[in-house]
Amino acid sequence: MTTRRPSPYPYWFVLPAAVIFTVLFLVPTVASFWFSLTRWDLINTEFIGLDNYRQFFKEPFLVQGLTNTVIYAVLTSGSKTVIGLLLAVLLTSGLRGQGFLRSVVFFPVLVSTIGVGITFSVLMHPTKGLINLGLAEIGLPRVGWLTEASLALYSIAFVDLWKGVGLATLIYIAGLAAISPDYYEAARIDGATRLQRFWRVTVPLVRPATVTVVTLSLIGGLRSFDLIWAMTRGGPGFSSDVLASVIYKQYQAGFYGLSTAGNVILFLLIALIILPLTWWFNRREVDL
């Protein structure tokens, strides 16, 4: 026994989480680097070097899948952040029916993604869907929301926003509540307008919430799969394919090594985007 007093924050607190995480997440992840270098049928592995990666980059859909992934992630995460903050401000301003609106906005977060996807693909049906019938009602042309190759990805991103903005709003409401009213009072005394108060007080002070919302929704967007799969399965053709769905398709086809290589590529892409962002956020946090 050492004489050093044990820390009141012992590291064994981390142990239960660490064991589960290591065995069921880290080990498979590390193993995936090996399996990505093999031709694998789940029983036998045959080492083939970087062939899977070469194959993957030969896939003509990959480049599109890659850009789609980035577009989708930036679009959903950006819109969730902006609209989430605006909604949170609106829903903490003492509006009539505020409680009801909060529930209404948050509710889609609760619904099964598959269920939402099925519902919206029905609502977006080109001839029978409610959305186009509504447009026709006010004299606008029908839109092929999910059947037009140039539109499908954006339509799904909209549904993602619809479903996910409630969570961003919730995080922001929590963040706003943590801001002391003194700041607003001080700003008001200084004669700041409503808009100035928003930009000078709310936005900087709600920063921790922004970091959470941006990081979570960006990672979620980059990995997004369920909703796309439920709505278009990457179609029409490959036009709404993202990396996760390309990977899944290789997996479905039984190309386990190839699919695992895709996993590694997705991981690298996410790291490439998120790590600099996190570093930037952390640096700014120290500045504050």
Place this chain on the structure above:
Amino acid sequence: MTARDARRQWITGMIAMAVATVIFIVPFAFIFLTAAKTKQDASRLLFTWPEQWQLWQNFTEVLKARNYMLLLAYFNSTVITVGAVAALVVFGAMVGYVLQRRRTGWNKVIYAMVLVGLMVPPAVVPTIWVLQGLGLFKTIHGMILIQIAYGLAFSVLLYRSFIATIPRDLDEAAIIDGAKPLQVFFKVILPLLKPVTVTLIVVQSIAIFNDFTNPLYYLPGKENVTVQLTLYNFQSQFTTQFNLLFMNILLVTIPPLIVFIFFNRQIVAGMTAGAVKG
């Protein structure tokens, strides 16, 4: 507040209400109406009043389908959700607490692992390989552990940022009073985390209850079916029975709704009361 301000508030409120109703409520009304239709009526996909209400008939048909599989699915999903969320709260808060309070070189490692957990897409096939090696493949407790492993990073991240708002004085005072680390954590810290814990419970239980892909891979077998997998029953490649499909969506939506209604007051109260008192 001036009268003009009040009127403007009132008008904004009304507009917001109307927009929210169209955007957020119509899809649910559609689910509900379609769930009440006959098969032919539903297959036209129109947003109309059902020609003939058969909510109850559709309900019993979905329930009875495949030997009351939905009931079994409810049971399984509940076990998985409750087990995993309980562990996520305790283990996640413990990690977040140490991570925030103790600043040493290990912190970087833990924080890196949190990032890894958030970022890295799970490697499905190698995970099956590990689960099989442990004899956990195709078991409910294996599924619980998987959900814990996948949800930990989010829990830790959420707890870490909120623990930062709890003054150290509180735990230091308890330590000086002679409390053991576990006592400090469970008696002092955890109760203070209640607002964020409620959020975490709601968010994670919804996520786990609604998870579709993971049970599909790690829980094959009829006896292990989960609620989301029952959507498969009615989404056959060849014939789609929209009324039953939407009835199933409706039924699958109800448990999260109950959780929400139950916790709603606490979420709003916890957040508007200034979250954590210092």
Place this chain on the structure above:
Amino acid sequence: MTKPIHSAALAAAIALVGGLAHAETTLSLLIDNNPETIAFAESLTAAYTAANPDVTFDIEQRATGAEGDNIVKTRLATGEMADVFNYNSGSLFQALNPATTLADLSDLPNQANVLDSFKSVVTSSDGVVRGVPFGAAMGGGIFYNKKLYEELGLSVPKTWEEFMANNAKIKEAGKVPVAQTYKDTWTSQLFVLADYFNVQAEVPDFAAEYTENKAKYATTPAAMQGFNHLEEVFTAGYLNEDFGAATFDDGMRMVSSGEAAHYPMLTFAIANVKQNYPDNLGDLGFFAQPGASADKNGLTVWMPAGLYVPAASPNLEEARKFVDWVATVDACNLMIGAAGASGPYLIKGCELPADVPPAVADMLPYFQEEGRTAPALEFLSPVKGPALEQITVEVGSGIRPAAEAAALYDQDVEKQAKQLGLPNW
């Protein structure tokens, strides 16, 4: 790994004492959730349990399509497969790695009833038969609405030109000439896959050359035709307006009700019309996909799915007995009774009833005449790319030109060939 050995020893012991010990067995059965398949499975298992009260069944359904493929592959590879399961024959069967994952069924007594043409598509690379037929053979071609044809005074086309001429008249009459349903992406492949009879008529050794990596879709004009056809019907504006969002079920409704004149599809779909639109069954006709010349007009044929037993099944003997019984004429008649006669069953002595629906009657003559059928490519070559259905959606929606699409598909099949370890790839 001692457990399976124990149970195998136990099973052997039980088998040895024979009639003395009656073992209660529950066989698990994994089937796809296509209503026709469910009807087959329910009627077969009920009859089998009635005859063998000590054997009961636990039926589990899975998704169809690519997602179902994945479930089957994963569960087989991880040793979690049910005792008996149904799955495609041909190239998809080959992708299961059958020589190691599936039980040898070549010595079942009732294999004698099974037509050789079926046995060849459930034979693994080591020459062992590993399945029995489950359902009826199918033709891939074009469903048409007889009433509409009558009204417009059209006759069944023997060449693609005639087909397109019919389409022009149908469009003039204000009807949809060709229904397409790309929400169910698999339905988009028909124009390409069902054209194989015509490919083979022009290039008889295409399948062999294709397997050896010598012939390609993009460089074989006859093989390109399927892709071209898909493009032509789109460019001519012959499709239903909601082709991108319509489903298989919509397609069968449109063609059987006369909303649309044609729908390229497999004949198993007759069961769908029988179940969902029984009143329209009499108006539904069928013809083979027309090709370049009227002299060489014939039908591309799909073999039925197979029933298989995984090699690792703990109830191997009972499962084999059940599967053996499925290959009898009795079982075949039960299937006909359960889901109707949508095509020939590949069991000797299992005859179709006389009063088949008109679409089936349209199909049968192709089978009765020598040289008027050809198996689909997936039964002649193990090489089938997983992305064909996305590529055909692209061509059929005007996203990608036919020539480019064929080249893309040639590239897609490379992966499958490599995974199978075929020579020359």
